[in-house]
Amino acid sequence: MAAALAAAREGAERGDAAAQYKLGMIYLNGQGIKQDRDEASKWLQKAAEQGSADAQEALGLINAPRPNYGGDPSQAIAWFRLAAAQGKAQSQFFLAMLLTKQGQNDDGREWLRKAAAQNYAPAETMLGSQLLGTGKEEDRPEAIALLTKAAAQNELLAQVALGTCYEKGLGVTQDYAQAATLYQRAALANNSNALLALARLYDNGQGVPKDAAKAEQLRSQAITLQ
Structure with a gap:
């Protein structure tokens, strides 16, 4: 770590953006040195001003x-926007989240689409959920496609949302067994909503054998996680 720190510092001081980013992250994470967010921000900003998308995202x-x-939402938006413009999917997603919180829904949706187009699962999940939330029949096929892609990447929120679609027959043919499979995948990762949904299926014997004891066990597990 001492050698890595020395090499990063030497490169950073001569103006190398990659080294400045590395040095900033060393300070940010306290790798072999005392954590110092101010020093981290200083070096990350130097790298970001030279166009480093990684540094822009870190800021x-x-x-x-x-x-x-x-935090500082306006600064976060400014840095995420720069990194997003360079194609950083995570920055596109976080930018979309911040813009949406500020009521800039159209701009946020556009960045979500860009991130989803890069198969970024959290963006696929959020965009799919938003499209389901419109209540419009014409939005459902795209919503299901996005949630299916995200669920295949083990995105828990997508698995639960898609499971709900199969349980209720929203945009897909109602299929309790498929709903149970999706809920089970998320439940294995201790997602409380999935555990409660799966308990409901066991209570009713939908897609799984009716089993009141199993349902109660799942509910108890969910409660301990909340």
């Missing part, structure tokens, strides 16, 4: 709001 993440931290 977006540093400034993005999260639980117990208000």
Whole structure:
């Protein structure tokens, strides 16, 4: 780590953007050195100003709001937008989330589509869910296609949403067995919504054998996770 730090610092000080990004991340993560977010931001900004999409994305993440931290949404949007314009799918997704929270739904939807076009599962899940939420019949085929792609990438929220579609027959032929399969996949990863949905199927004997004890076990498991 000492050698890596020395090499990154030497490259960063001579203006190499990749080294500046690496040094910034070393400080950000406290790798072999005391964590220092200010020093991290300084070097990341130098790299970002030279066009490093990785550094731009890192600065977006540093400034993005999260639980117990208000962040700086305007700065996060600015950095994510730069990285997104260079094709960073994760930045496109986070930019879409922030824009949507600010009520800029059309702009957010456009960036979601760009991220989904790169098979970025969280974007496929969010876009698919949004399209389902419109309640329009014509939006359902695209929504199902997106959720199916995301579910195949083990995106838990997509598995639950797609399971709900099969359980209720939304945009697909009602298929309790398929719903149960999707819920089971997410339940194995301890998704509480999947556990509760699967419990409902066991209660009713839909797609799985009727089993009140199994249903109660799943509900108890879900409660412990909440």
